[in-house]
Amino acid sequence: MRRPFSRRRPGGHRTAPDRGILSTADWSQRRIRWSVLALHAATLIFLLVIGLGPILWMLKSSITPTLDTLRQPMALWPNGFDITQFATAWNKVHIDRYLFNTVAIAFGSWLVQIVVATTAGYALGVLRPRFSGVLTGLVIATLFVPPIVLLVPLYLTVVDVPIVHWRLIDSYWAVWLPAGASALNIILMKRFFDNLPREIFEAARVDGAGPFRLFWSIVLPMSRPIIGVVSVFAVIATWKDYLWPLLVLRDPDIQPLSVRLPILAPTTDLGVFIAALTISSLIPIALFLIFQRLFLQGAGVTGALKG
Amino acid sequence: MGSITEAAPATKTTARPRAARFRLTQEGLGSFVFLLPFLITFGLFAWFPILRAFVMSVQDTNLVSEPIFVGIENFQRVLADPLFGIAIRNTAWFAFLALIFGFPVPIILAVLMSEVRRYRGLYSALAYLPVVVPPVVAVLLWRFFYGASPNGVFNTILGWVGLGPLPWLQNSATAMPSIVIEATWAAAGATVIIYLAALVGVRPELYDAAEVDGASIWQKIRYITLPQIRNVLFVVLILQLIATAQLFTEPLLFTGGGPANSTMTVLLLIYKYAFQNSLGGDYGMAAALSLMLAAFLAVFTAGYYWLTRRWSVDS
Numbered sequence: 032m033r034r035p036f037s038r039r040r041p042g043g044h045r046t047a048p049d050r051g052i053l054s055t056a057d058w059s060q061r062r063i064r065w066s067v068l069a070l071h072a073a074t075l076i077f078l079l080v081i082g083l084g085p086i087l088w089m090l091k092s093s094i095t096p097t098l099d100t101l102r103q104p105m106a107l108w109p110n111g112f113d114i115t116q117f118a119t120a121w122n123k124v125h126i127d128r129y130l131f132n133t134v135a136i137a138f139g140s141w142l143v144q145i146v147v148a149t150t151a152g153y154a155l156g157v158l159r160p161r162f163s164g165v166l167t168g169l170v171i172a173t174l175f176v177p178p179i180v181l182l183v184p185l186y187l188t189v190v191d192v193p194i195v196h197w198r199l200i201d202s203y204w205a206v207w208l209p210a211g212a213s214a215l216n217i218i219l220m221k222r223f224f225d226n227l228p229r230e231i232f233e234a235a236r237v238d239g240a241g242p243f244r245l246f247w248s249i250v251l252p253m254s255r256p257i258i259g260v261v262s263v264f265a266v267i268a269t270w271k272d273y274l275w276p277l278l279v280l281r282d283p284d285i286q287p288l289s290v291r292l293p294i295l296a297p298t299t300d301l302g303v304f305i306a307a308l309t310i311s312s313l314i315p316i317a318l319f320l321i322f323q324r325l326f327l328q329g330a331g332v333t334g335a336l337k338g
Numbered sequence: 339m340g341s342i343t344e345a346a347p348a349t350k351t352t353a354r355p356r357a358a359r360f361r362l363t364q365e366g367l368g369s370f371v372f373l374l375p376f377l378i379t380f381g382l383f384a385w386f387p388i389l390r391a392f393v394m395s396v397q398d399t400n401l402v403s404e405p406i407f408v409g410i411e412n413f414q415r416v417l418a419d420p421l422f423g424i425a426i427r428n429t430a431w432f433a434f435l436a437l438i439f440g441f442p443v444p445i446i447l448a449v450l451m452s453e454v455r456r457y458r459g460l461y462s463a464l465a466y467l468p469v470v471v472p473p474v475v476a477v478l479l480w481r482f483f484y485g486a487s488p489n490g491v492f493n494t495i496l497g498w499v500g501l502g503p504l505p506w507l508q509n510s511a512t513a514m515p516s517i518v519i520e521a522t523w524a525a526a527g528a529t530v531i532i533y534l535a536a537l538v539g540v541r542p543e544l545y546d547a548a549e550v551d552g553a554s555i556w557q558k559i560r561y562i563t564l565p566q567i568r569n570v571l572f573v574v575l576i577l578q579l580i581a582t583a584q585l586f587t588e589p590l591l592f593t594g595g596g597p598a599n600s601t602m603t604v605l606l607l608i609y610k611y612a613f614q615n616s617l618g619g620d621y622g623m624a625a626a627l628s629l630m631l632a633a634f635l636a637v638f639t640a641g642y643y644w645l646t647r648r649w650s651v652d653s
Contacts, residue, residue, distance in 0.1 A: 050542045051453050052558050054549050063555070067453065074450045078464040081523065086467065088491070089479055104482075104491045143379070151376030160369035166376075173384045179584045179605055180632045183612050183624045184387035184394055190401065192382060211379035242368030271472050273587050278613065289474040293591050296478055305482075308475045319470040320463075326470070327462050330531040 086316070093117065093309040097302035113302060120307040124299055126288070130310060133287040136276065137269040139203055140210035144265045145258060147211035152220025152254075153246050157232060167221065174214045182274070185209060189279055205279035210269065216261050223257040224250065260329040263322050270315050394625035400618050412626035422627075424599050425607040428514065432603065433582040435518040440578060444526045445571070448533035449563060462534065466527040473524060477591040480520045481507070484592075507593055510600035517588050517601060525581075529574055536570040537563065572646045580635055604631050 057063050092100045096113045099106065120126045155163045189199045189209070199205035227250070235245050251258075273289045280286050283294075288311045296304060319326055395412055397405040416422055451461045468476070483491040484506035496502030506516045544562050553561065564571075586605040589595060595602040595610075604627065612624035 050545065051537075051540075052449075052545060052555060052563055053453055054545065056549070057555065070450060071454055074447065074454075075461065075464075078447075078461060082464040082467040082527070085476075085479060085483070085523075086471065102489065103494075104485075104489065105494045147375045147379050150372040150374075154369045154372035154376070158369040158372065160373070163369075166373070169385065170380070173380070173388070175636075176388055177580060177584060177632050177635055179608065180391050180628045181384070181387050182608065183621050183628065184390035185383060186612070187394075187399075187401070187621065188382060188387050188390070193386060208379060209383040211375065212382075212384040214384075217376065242372070246372070267470060271474075273474050274609075289472060292474050292478055301482075305479075308479055312471050312475050315470045315472060316467070319467070323459070323463055327459075327466060327531055330466065330469075330528050330535075 086312070089305060089309055089312070092302070093306040095302065097300055100301060100305070116300075116302045116306040117310070119300075119303045120310060124295060124303060124307055126307045126310050128284070129286065129288045129291045130314075132285055133270060133289070133311075134314075136203055136206050136287050137266050139207040140269040141262060141265045143207045143211040144213055144216055145262065148213070148216035148220045148261055149251065149254065149258065150246075151217050152224050153250055155217070156221040156224030157227070157245070157250060158242060170214045170217050173212075174218075186278055200279055201282045201285065203280075203285070206269070206272075206276055209275070210265070213265075216265070219261060220254070220257060223254055227253060259322070259325050263318065263325050264329055266318065267315055391625050391629060394622055395629050397622050399621045401621070402618065408622065412622040413630070416623055416627045416630065419607075421599065421602060421607055421610075425602050425604045428600065428602055429583055429585070429604045431514055432518060432585060433579055435515055436521065436578065436582045437575075439518055440522040440526060440529075441575060443522070444529035444533055447526075448530050448537055449559065451530070452534055452537040462531060465530045468524055469527040471524070473587050474591065476524050477520065477588055480523075481592060484516055508597065510596075510598045513593055513597060513601050517592050520592070521582075521585070521588050525578075529578070532570065532574060533567065536567040540566040572642075576639055576642050580639070583631060583635060 053063070053067065058067075088104075092104070093116060094112050094114055096111050099111065154160065155167055189205045191198060199208070231249060232245060235249055240248070271289070276287050277290050280290065283291070292307065292311065295307065299307070394405075396407060396409055398408045398411075399405040447465060451458060451465070454461055485491060485493065486503065486505045486508045487493065488497060488503045490503065490506070492506065493503035496504065505512055507513050540563060544566065545558055548558050548562055584605050585603050586609065589601040589603050589606050590609070593601045595606050608624045608627050608631075611627065612619045612621055
């Protein structure tokens with residue numbers, strides 16, 4: 032069985048080989064070893080400043096009184112602490128409600144994406160009905176259409192959905208349903224299902240399992256790794272999304288953080304606002320720290336797929 | 339297991355026609371049910387809007403009255419708009435700057451990181467961290483970093499080494515480079531991870547062979563590492579260009595297209611046509627401009643692939 036995420040390549044090379052550009056002979060030369068180690072240290076410091084620096088600054092400023100942040104933004108140690116800024120952001124600026132909205136939007140988008148991607152991946156990769164080749168081609172074709180082409184016609188579609196004539200503006204369905212039409216999800220799922228051993232399906236079929244049973248009891252449990260990758264990216268993408276919710280969710284009470292924050296910026300006290308920014312970043316950063324492997328694997332996989 | 343596979347052809351040959359037809363219809367129905375969510379979402383929210391974009395570009399549509407066929411008038415009006423040339427120039431300028439800042443840095447970082455033997459996970463996590471910060475949060479945070487007064491965050495840092503203060507977003511000459519620096523910060527981590535995945539896939543025998551021939555470290559990087567990841571580099575480069583052509587959140591939230599339209603990008607102009615028009619949205623013009631952008635990107639990508647293919651064959 033070939034596992035798509037295994038660390039083995041055809042030909043038996045591990046993807047993390049025992050050596051890289053430098054050979055053991057290079058490493059044993061003192062001058063090279065020290066300069067390489069110095070380079071590594073410099074890289075680490077650079078990454079700490081660039082990657083962690085702005086986030087640490089945000090954390091510090093969210094508990095620093097506004098005046099201190101304005102007067103000395105780069106002071107390492109603030110003169111005073113003001114934890115109440117979090118409480119103000121949460122209760123008075125209603126970050127609690129917008130955070131809840133964001134979670135609701137992310138959860139719905141995730142559910143729609145998983146339902147569409149698993150069922151479609153199963154139908155196209157395992158059941159393979161007659162027109163599955165054409166349908167796969169149509170999915171791949173949408174990958175080549177830049178999202179910008181979709182923006183305006185998709186907006187008009189959501190204003191008045193064809194056939195059923197629903198107006199989805201100011202409803203979360205306007206975000207949830209289009210999220211399902213993700214070509215990348217379908218292709219990732221289909222590729223994973225293509226690589227599952229077909230003998231298992233044949234055996235299950237002989238034992239009398241219908242397509243539904245096969246999906247629910249065999250294919251879904253086997254596809255947990257790819258569902259994990261798609262889930263993480265679905266949640267993060269929704270959390271990041273700005274333009275689309277800005278267009279289709281006009282009612283301030285149902286808007287997510289990404290849409291509310293720019294509107295709140297001019298009228299909110301700076302310290303309180305930075306506390307609000309911190310709250311908004313906590314969940315994505317926490318998800319990343321928990322599912323780090325999944326994220327980094329997924330970034331490599333989507334990269335390889337694009338290649 | 340073995341007995342089942344051997345038994346299966348026997349039953350097939352005896353009752354073949356009926357069994358086959360039965361299985362086909364039953365599975366046909368099953369696959370249709372499984373395809374349904376996919377067909378609905380893609381039909382309504384991907385395939386239909388793509389077709390509609392073409393129809394809209396030759397119509398006068400405003401949601402109120404019935405659409406009227408106007409031919410290429412929308413395209414002509416876009417081309418006649420003085421903002422069109424400005425948006426094209428700005429987007430090209432952004433793409434060029436993004437290339438200068440955004441292309442070499444991830445390669446250098448990835449090559450350095452691929453040689454790290456211990457705690458490589460820590461390096462990758464740090465590099466990827468900015469990617470998971472929501473873009474709106476990042477832009478609003480950086481907008482404060484770019485404060486133009488001497489007490490701004492970046493101006494304070496410049497002050498330590500006796501430089502500045504710079505006007506950053508306030509000046510039409512520095513606004514676009516400022517946006518590019520933030521956008522590079524936000525996106526570089528994902529590119530680093532893609533390159534790293536390509537770098538660890540380089541076969542160690544190639545380095546062994548080069549060492550037998552007496553290659554130095556630089557020669558190994560120049561003649562083995564970079565050529566081996568060349569295809570990934572080409573693909574990332576074109577994807578980066580396609581992404582920069584569709585830049586929106588950053589210019590809208592940093593500067594709103596200003597100062598003096600110096601950060602007005604093509605996507606911002608499309609948004610302006612469709613959603614910031616006091617006379618009601620001009621959807622036809624917006625569709626025309628987005629199709630022109632897509633056509634340009636398609637031609638550009640095709641030409642790019644043709645060129646890189648030729649280079650790959652040559653060498």
